[in-house]
Amino acid sequence: MDTRVKTESAFDLGAWSARHLDGVERALERWVTAEAPAGVDHGAPAELVEAMRYAVLDGGKRLRPLLVMAAWEAVTSDRVGADATRPAVPHEAALRAACAVELIHAYSLVHDDMPCMDNDVLRRGKPTVHVKFGEASALLAGDALQALAFELLTPELEGMPAERQARLCRLLARAAGSAGMAGGQAIDLASVGVSLTESQLRDMHRLKTGALLQASVMMGAACGDASAEAQAALKTYGAAIGLAFQVVDDILDVTADSATLGKTAGKDADQDKPTYVSVLGLERSAAHAQELLGQALAALAQSGLRNTQALQGLANMVVNRSC
Secondary structure (H helix, E strand, C coil): CCCCCCCCCCCCHHHHHHHHHHHHHHHHHHHCCCCCCCCCCCCCCHHHHHHHHHHHCCCCCCHHHHHHHHHHHHHHHHHHCCCCCCCCCCCHHHHHHHHHHHHHHHHHHHHHCCCCCCCCCEECCEECHHHHHCHHHHHHHHHHHHHHHHHHCCCCCCCCCHHHHHHHHHHHHHHHCCCCHHHHHHHHHHCCCCCCCHHHHHHHHHHHHHHHHHHHHHHHHHHCCCCHHHHHHHHHHHHHHHHHHHHHHHHHHHHCCHHHHCCCCCHHHHCCCCCHHHHHCHHHHHHHHHHHHHHHHHHHHCCCCCCCHHHHHHHHHHHHCCC
8 A cells, every 4th residue: 555645736846846946957057157256356267167067067856955945935925925836936045045055965975976985986877076077176176066055145135134144054054064964974984884773873864964954944944034833843844854865765775776866876785884774674664764754744734834835745755756
């Protein structure tokens, strides 16, 4: 029996996603450039920007930007009483937050794929950045992507007051730093060949993968002035989705092939890394992913927000995806 939770059939997640993906892609194309920003005398080296653009453009699920936009729409349409079925016009702050979180994600992939980390040669269906451009260029491209993320969050714009800029930067920095993604990666590297408990594995993935996904949701909420009640619910939703994403990733690593995934399949087992499948087994891991989906949807139901269809759809997509 199919136990998956479905969103309302009237909502077209594909059309909604396509609209926002187009906006994010065009914005990234515009902002990741060798052109000098306003007030700066010179632009970036063309070779460096080429590696940056290779890392971030034309590839990936863009889940994190979509979570930003979905959360922003949920809290904004609720605040103004908008029709939940009407497309929302992206706010400059939300679009910048969406691109910033994708830049941080891209930088992390560039660095994670390097020989000193996971030593992978395939990402998003193409050679990894260090394979294409060399290790030194990959390292610098990742550094530059990270810096650009925070530059995007701190523009001189009337619609982005300093308080909002600071809040967005704080959310992103915490999710990416030692108490988030970087810390989780450190634990991951130290866990090769080590037997972890389910609790230890969960803690690692909440940092390595979950923190940035949760931050994406909270950054969207911060752009839309969410109520305390909505923020608490969205934080729970983001935590559940963040962990569910990694559980499903672990499942797909043993059930899908490299062509489907766009990255090297089976590498966790080859590197003797602890995963949900190795700790819980395939069947229990799949059941746990569905439990996390239920937690995420329950949080939305308790949020007091009316327009959560996109967030529901993204939750279902995360858990029931095939790549």
